[in-house]
Amino acid sequence: MGEKADISIIIVNYKVKEYIANLLNSIAKANEGLLLEIFVVDNNSGDDSIKYLRSRFPEVHYIQNEENVGFGKANNQAIRKAKGQYTLIINPDTLVSEDTLGVMKEHMDNNPDCAAAGCKIMNPDGTFAPESRRSVPGIWSAACKVFGLNAIFPKSKIFARYYLSWMDEDTPSEIPVLSGSFMFWRTSVLKDLDGFDERFFMYGEDIDLCYRVQETEFHIDYVPDTSIIHYKGESTQKEDLRYIRLFNKALYQFFEKQYSTRYSFIFRILIFLAVKFKTFTSFLSTKVRQSGLVFSDLLILNISLFIAFAMRFGFDMEQVLLPKNLDFLWINLLLSLLYLFTAGIAGVFRNQDSLSAHMKAIIFAYSAVVLITYFARDLAFSRFILGFGFLFGIIGTVAFRLIRANTGRNNGASGRLRGSRVIIVGDAAVSKELTDKIHSRPDWNYEVIGQIRVEQDHTEEDPQGEVMGTLSQLTDLAKAYKADEIFFALKSISYKSMLNQISSLQGEGISFKLIPDSMDFILGKSKVEYLEAIPLVEVELAINKPFNKFLKRALDLLISFPVFLVLLLLTFPSVLFSRTSLKKHGSYDFYKPVKDHKWKNRLRLMGYVLSGKMSLVGAEIGYGQLLNRTEGITGPVQLSNNRIRNQEDKESFDLYYQQNYSIWVDIDLIFRSLFSDYSVLQILSRES
Numbered sequence: 001m002g003e004k005a006d007i008s009i010i011i012v013n014y015k016v017k018e019y020i021a022n023l024l025n026s027i028a029k030a031n032e033g034l035l036l037e038i039f040v041v042d043n044n045s046g047d048d049s050i051k052y053l054r055s056r057f058p059e060v061h062y063i064q065n066e067e068n069v070g071f072g073k074a075n076n077q078a079i080r081k082a083k084g085q086y087t088l089i090i091n092p093d094t095l096v097s098e099d100t101l102g103v104m105k106e107h108m109d110n111n112p113d114c115a116a117a118g119c120k121i122m123n124p125d126g127t128f129a130p131e132s133r134r135s136v137p138g139i140w141s142a143a144c145k146v147f148g149l150n151a152i153f154p155k156s157k158i159f160a161r162y163y164l165s166w167m168d169e170d171t172p173s174e175i176p177v178l179s180g181s182f183m184f185w186r187t188s189v190l191k192d193l194d195g196f197d198e199r200f201f202m203y204g205e206d207i208d209l210c211y212r213v214q215e216t217e218f219h220i221d222y223v224p225d226t227s228i229i230h231y232k233g234e235s236t237q238k239e240d241l242r243y244i245r246l247f248n249k250a251l252y253q254f255f256e257k258q259y260s261t262r263y264s265f266i267f268r269i270l271i272f273l274a275v276k277f278k279t280f281t282s283f284l285s286t287k288v289r290q291s292g293l294v295f296s297d298l299l300i301l302n303i304s305l306f307i308a309f310a311m312r313f314g315f316d317m318e319q320v321l322l323p324k325n326l327d328f329l330w331i332n333l334l335l336s337l338l339y340l341f342t343a344g345i346a347g348v349f350r351n352q353d354s355l356s357a358h359m360k361a362i363i364f365a366y367s368a369v370v371l372i373t374y375f376a377r378d379l380a381f382s383r384f385i386l387g388f389g390f391l392f393g394i395i396g397t398v399a400f401r402l403i404r405a406n407t408g409r410n411n412g413a414s415g416r417l418r419g420s421r422v423i424i425v426g427d428a429a430v431s432k433e434l435t436d437k438i439h440s441r442p443d444w445n446y447e448v449i450g451q452i453r454v455e456q457d458h459t460e461e462d463p464q465g466e467v468m469g470t471l472s473q474l475t476d477l478a479k480a481y482k483a484d485e486i487f488f489a490l491k492s493i494s495y496k497s498m499l500n501q502i503s504s505l506q507g508e509g510i511s512f513k514l515i516p517d518s519m520d521f522i523l524g525k526s527k528v529e530y531l532e533a534i535p536l537v538e539v540e541l542a543i544n545k546p547f548n549k550f551l552k553r554a555l556d557l558l559i560s561f562p563v564f565l566v567l568l569l570l571t572f573p574s575v576l577f578s579r580t581s582l583k584k585h586g587s588y589d590f591y592k593p594v595k596d597h598k599w600k601n602r603l604r605l606m607g608y609v610l611s612g613k614m615s616l617v618g619a620e621i622g623y624g625q626l627l628n629r630t631e632g633i634t635g636p637v638q639l640s641n642n643r644i645r646n647q648e649d650k651e652s653f654d655l656y657y658q659q660n661y662s663i664w665v666d667i668d669l670i671f672r673s674l675f676s677d678y679s680v681l682q683i684l685s686r687e688s
Contacts (some may be wrong), residue, residue: 005037007101008084008187011092012074013042017049018528019231020092022516024057026495032102037061039078043068056518071180072196072205079195087190091181093231095514097496103226104184115189115218116210118178120169120227122499126506129230130163133222134177136211137162175222176214180206181230189218227499293352293404294343297397301339301362302332304392308385328385331369335389338365355401356664362397366390418675419447419643423478425471425501426489426515427454434489434515435466437531439643442636442656444529447643449481454493471497475504485511487522543661551663556609556616559670564606571600585684586622586631587613594685601681605633617666619654621680629654633680634673641678 009027013020020040027038041063042049050062063077075089086108088101100119107117121129135141141161144150153159155166167173183206193212196205213220309328313319342364343349346357370386406418422438424431431451438446450468468477471493478486486505488498502512514523515531522529542548568575583592590604591597608614618632632638636657637650644650657665 005084006034007036008082008087009036009038010075010078010089011040012071013040013045013049013092015045015047016092017052018521018523020053021056022514022523023092023094025516026095030096030098030101034101037084041074041078043074073198076195079190082187084187087185087187089183094181095229095495097226097499098494100226100228107223108186113218114221115213116178116183116185117221117223118182120224121179121182121230122227124229124231124512126502128169130165131179133164133175135161135164136176170224172224173222174219177207177210178220182228291349294348298336298339300396300400301393304396305332305389307392308388311388312382312385335365335369338368362393419445420484421449421482422446422485422487423450423452423483424448424487425452426492430489430491436645440649442653474501478505478510483510485513487513487515489515491517541658543658548661555663555666559616560606560609564610567603567606571603575600590684594681598681617669634669638678639672639676
């Protein structure tokens with residue numbers, strides 16, 4: 001640290017070690033022969049961040065705090081030690097292009113009166129981030145932001161002053177404020193300003209620091225010649241009350257520090273109350289958005305109950321709307337309150353996409369209604385109405401969730417019938433290794449549909465036909481094959497090329513994820529997924545628990561019995577009087593040829609399930625006997641045949657199912673099988 005550096009780089013970490021590892025890799029590729037000194041200040045992450053990073057980047061200088069001292073104070077710890085001609089303050093959840101450091105240094109070298117500069121900041125979906133350049137928030141500009149006028153009139157110099165959004169994103173200019181996610185400072189000026197004001201714990205300190213530049217002979221520049229990706233707040237939960245309070249408090253702190261002497265005490269009180277009101281409304285609106293799916297469920301349940309009530313009167317609306325009959329509305333209120341209560345207990349508010357939690361909440365809510373109406377005779381209610389209301393409610397809410405899961409871009413949502421369609425961008429060896437790792441994970445629902453080579457190599461063989469094309473064709477291929485996600489193997493592609501591709505695909509609803517050089521995790525916008533195989537230890541298998549065995553058998557009987565009766569009616573009397581011979585497959589007998597007698601063979605399958613010889617969901621036929629496992633008409637292995645490459649993968653998928661079994665897993669697999677290409681009869685037909 002004794003040698004003077006070209007650039008000192010400061011990164012503050014709070015529980016985002018994987019993002020920092022990726023950022024440090026991008027910085028290494030952007031070095032361009034510059035002498036760098038890098039500081040990572042850990043704000044008591046409590047997750048072995050320093051140990052994790054030091055083993056990978058021993059050349060970095062680490063500062064470990066015993067408590068979370070805030071963004072400004074943590075940066076100041078490193079600023080005091082910085083010896084670079086320039087100092088880059090950068091968020092951990094960012095990625096720089098290969099030319100970023102060089103472009104920024106050249107700009108500062110050529111503009112000695114520039115105190116600090118920022119570059120173009122891109123969102124993970126390739127869109128321009130408006131915080132790339134900002135104005136100093138005065139009363140009017142802050143009010144326009146708080147009340148959303150800047151979003152409504154983005155090209156207005158009157159209403160859009162906060163983000164200067166009337167300016168073209170590719171036009172360089174002098175600006176008042178930089179984003180704290182990327183601030184390229186002249187170190188001498190930064191130290192003269194004494195760094196950040198430590199009274200700001202988080203948010204607002206970047207505005208305050210830039211504002212103080214106005215008191216010097218220097219200025220601040222926006223340099224759009226290079227760009228970075230910013231994942232925006234992965235070290236904070238932007239929807240919790242603490243974040244909202246910190247953000248709005250920072251705005252008031254800045255106002256109080258810089259403007260309070262200009263305004264009367266009464267006006268300052270009004271500003272304070274406005275900030276508190278904004279905090280409350282922001283938190284309330286966030287919770288409403290978070291609970292949107294729950295309230296949609298509530299609406300569908302009430303409509304379903306009303307339809308059931310209308311059925312009771314043959315849809316004669318004159319009868320339905322009679323005052324004496326409208327007394328039924330109290331049951332809607334009771335059901336609504338019970339559903340909200342049971343949804344809270346079942347965890348629906350925490351995970352709105354959980355189909356199992358949602359179904360539990362409906363079952364518990366209706367069960368409570370039945371009990372209340374049974375014991376409270378004065379409140380007695382038609383069992384017919386409750387029964388059909390329950391049936392319509394289940395069908396309606398589940399259908400709504402399934403449609404939402406399969407038409408939206410929430411690739412991890414429960415009830416998604418197909419896996420998330422993934423394209424991998426990388427060279428041959430890297431792409432194959434990643435594909436194998438991804439497909440070997442039984443807990444993931446990714447389907448790699450092809451690979452994109454960064455450069456055309458005519459000598460490279462592709463015996464499995466997985467190569468779709470080259471990087472120049474990515475945009476067209478992603479649209480043609482309806483890709484949900486694109487994984488960039490950073491070992492094979494430059495950051496600048498990746499940024500260009502992301503920009504060209506913005507607005508297509510495609511998610512972009514990054515796989516670092518180490519290839520040990522996938523980095524997304526809101527989570528980190530490790531590529532290492534999950535540990536599978538064959539102890540205390542959930543499927544072997546007596547209660548789960550009972551539920552599994554009950555589900556088999558509940559579904560197979562009515563299906564068996566329907567199939568019997570369809571195939572009677574040919575089943576009784578047919579002279580078609582049977583063909584044995586393992587321990588099962590089927591009419592042959594199998595494909596010509598599919599309905600009668602389906603009847604036999606249901607018969608095997610009823611007898612307990614088979615299960616609706618179980619091991620693959622022929623494979624289960626080897627492991628003394630009940631075989632199934634469908635199952636995790638059968639539905640993942642396109643992902644399973646070897647026997648080890650098959651065992652891993654089956655063991656994961658046994659370890660994590662619940663009745664909801666079976667329901668999900670049964671439903672997915674209805675929409676899949678897999679058919680046990682087709683398999684048996686090919687084998688016969």
